[in-house]
Amino acid sequence: MSKRRFLISGSLKTDQVVDLPSEEAAHARKVLRLKKDDLVELMNGRGLMALAQINRVDKKQVSCLVRKTWQKPRPLPKLVLCCGLIKGGNMDLLAQKFTELAVDEVRPFESLRSVKKLKNPTERIERWERIAGQALKQCGAAHPPAFMPPAEYTEILEAAPPQAGKVMLYENQEHKTLAQVLTELKDKQEIWALVGPEGGFSSQEAIWAEEAGFIQAGLPHVILRAETACLTLASLVRFRL
Amino acid sequence: MSKRRFLISGSLKTDQVVDLPSEEAAHARKVLRLKKDDLVELMNGRGLMALAQINRVDKKQVSCLVRKTWQKPRPLPKLVLCCGLIKGGNMDLLAQKFTELAVDEVRPFESLRSVKKLKNPTERIERWERIAGQALKQCGAAHPPAFMPPAEYTEILEAAPPQAGKVMLYENQEHKTLAQVLTELKDKQEIWALVGPEGGFSSQEAIWAEEAGFIQAGLPHVILRAETACLTLASLVRFRL
Known part of the structure; x- marks a missing residue:
């Protein structure tokens, strides 16, 4: 099963802690039942991808630590x-x-x-x-x-x-x-x-x-x-x- | 504009008079406003196509005269x-x-x-x-x-x-x-x-x-x-x- 992906509007840098947007966080917690230490993929919608690890799940937020990032090229043509x-x-x-x-x-x-x-x-x-x-x-x-x-x-x-x-x-x-x-x-x-x-x-x-x-x-x-x-x-x- | 097409469940032979199915006939008359002598295409859903000419349009039915038929081959593969x-x-x-x-x-x-x-x-x-x-x-x-x-x-x-x-x-x-x-x-x-x-x-x-x-x-x-x-x-x- 491929990793769960989340779209993040802000910046994405290695070792940064990122909060999932509130709607995504609720989905991650209640539907996907993601837990601390689970790996997820983040994307900024402009080609930047990140592997991240969940480091906190509670009723207010789901946050994760960015482990690495990479730029995904656009396919040609x-x-x-x-x-x-x-x-x-x-x-x-x-x-x-x-x-x-x-x-x-x-x-x-x-x-x-x-x-x-x-x-x-x-x-x-x-x-x-x-x-x-x-x-x-x-x-x-x-x-x-x-x-x-x-x-x-x-x-x-x-x-x-x-x-x-x-x-x-x-x-x-x-x-x-x-x-x-x-x-x-x-x-x-x-x-x-x-x-x-x-x-x-x-x-x-x-x-x-x-x-x-x-x-x-x-x-x-x-x-x-x-x-x-x-x-x-x-x-x-x-x-x- | 390509010709209007109608799906006919019965047989299709040259010089045969064919009634459009009642739902199709209503559509032909009220929406498409087809008239006597208009050309239409008929198909039997099993590869047989026909060019036909409308010869009667009234509240009860729309019928047409089959002018010619041809079998359309299936594309390969x-x-x-x-x-x-x-x-x-x-x-x-x-x-x-x-x-x-x-x-x-x-x-x-x-x-x-x-x-x-x-x-x-x-x-x-x-x-x-x-x-x-x-x-x-x-x-x-x-x-x-x-x-x-x-x-x-x-x-x-x-x-x-x-x-x-x-x-x-x-x-x-x-x-x-x-x-x-x-x-x-x-x-x-x-x-x-x-x-x-x-x-x-x-x-x-x-x-x-x-x-x-x-x-x-x-x-x-x-x-x-x-x-x-x-x-x-x-x-x-x-x-x-």
């Missing part, structure tokens, strides 16, 4: 996933799955067929960050995705840097598969990927993306839902090679 | 996904996603760390079949997965035929990745894949699988939730090459 805004529940699901699949940045966009104007974008992003924080503890990744506020589709196209590999999932692309395009881009250190909302991209949007350097890629046999397409794309980038 | 039983909502999610990802057979199993004894397995399988039917219409795949009743883990190991490629996702496998194993199995016409429940496989279960010819495969960097691992595996089998 850097993956920036730009997805058309889809319905709320599915975006929540993606926040969790993108964390497991080590997506580095999530950039939702508004396009012709997307959900328009996210209500309360700041609240929604905070919600995705909370979901990602929970997922992080479970999956052992060291970095949650950075969630960007929703942008216009054309802003996203302009934001992609020249050196990045650029790919767009497009259901009307029948000649080139995603696997083929990812093979072309295999030496890139950074991949920007566009996945449309339910209903996909308009042909004009596909042209704009092509002009911005995005290579169209299709998936044979089937038409995936928007959120499934996002998961498939992230899986292939992370685990194909 | 055949994919049999054997997954440890996980919590209800996640199995429902998988029923939908497995349909999109053209999984051929789903064989849930009970193992040391899985959810024990599905309550009302017959009802649950019917539920998964309904979800798969809905997903089928949306994604344009021609075949839903066949959902098998839950079996004991060892029964699953014995059921895998000798000629199939066999792979097991195992978090303690650090030397061989899923992509490497799938490359070894790339000429197989049939893949059987084992994915553990939350908590994974015990070391004894891993040994049994190895003895039954399943090659262990790891996923670098992270530990995926059981349902994410299933989706990643199906994505890689379907779209990696």
Whole structure:
């Protein structure tokens, strides 16, 4: 069984004593029944991990002594996933799955067929960050995705840097598969990927993306839902090679 | 915009007039506002597809004339996904996603760390079949997965035929990745894949699988939730090459 992990917002240094946040402490004590001397893993959500040993458990707090720390590198390539805004529940699901699949940045966009104007974008992003924080503890990744506020589709196209590999999932692309395009881009250190909302991209949007350097890629046999397409794309980038 | 698809339980022959099932007919008329002469796609859920033209829309029924039919082949390799039983909502999610990802057979199993004894397995399988039917219409795949009743883990190991490629996702496998194993199995016409429940496989279960010819495969960097691992595996089998 892997060690229990806890997300700590402050600093993490060897020989430092760290209190678990109160909600985590209650969980550690009542549900996980952790005891003095048990080993746990701490993480700061920015790549720093620590092995720590519990040195105090009482009703007020659970504290532990940091034994050693290490920085966990981000997997390569850097993956920036730009997805058309889809319905709320599915975006929540993606926040969790993108964390497991080590997506580095999530950039939702508004396009012709997307959900328009996210209500309360700041609240929604905070919600995705909370979901990602929970997922992080479970999956052992060291970095949650950075969630960007929703942008216009054309802003996203302009934001992609020249050196990045650029790919767009497009259901009307029948000649080139995603696997083929990812093979072309295999030496890139950074991949920007566009996945449309339910209903996909308009042909004009596909042209704009092509002009911005995005290579169209299709998936044979089937038409995936928007959120499934996002998961498939992230899986292939992370685990194909 | 792709054509509206409807699932028909009866036969489908050229020049035949087919009534949409009553629930589908109401949806076609009131929500989709389909009219006489509109073209639709029909499917029988067993690989047979038809192009049809609506020839009657009234409050009682929507009927259409079959213009042509074709059999859609299953994608290769055949994919049999054997997954440890996980919590209800996640199995429902998988029923939908497995349909999109053209999984051929789903064989849930009970193992040391899985959810024990599905309550009302017959009802649950019917539920998964309904979800798969809905997903089928949306994604344009021609075949839903066949959902098998839950079996004991060892029964699953014995059921895998000798000629199939066999792979097991195992978090303690650090030397061989899923992509490497799938490359070894790339000429197989049939893949059987084992994915553990939350908590994974015990070391004894891993040994049994190895003895039954399943090659262990790891996923670098992270530990995926059981349902994410299933989706990643199906994505890689379907779209990696």
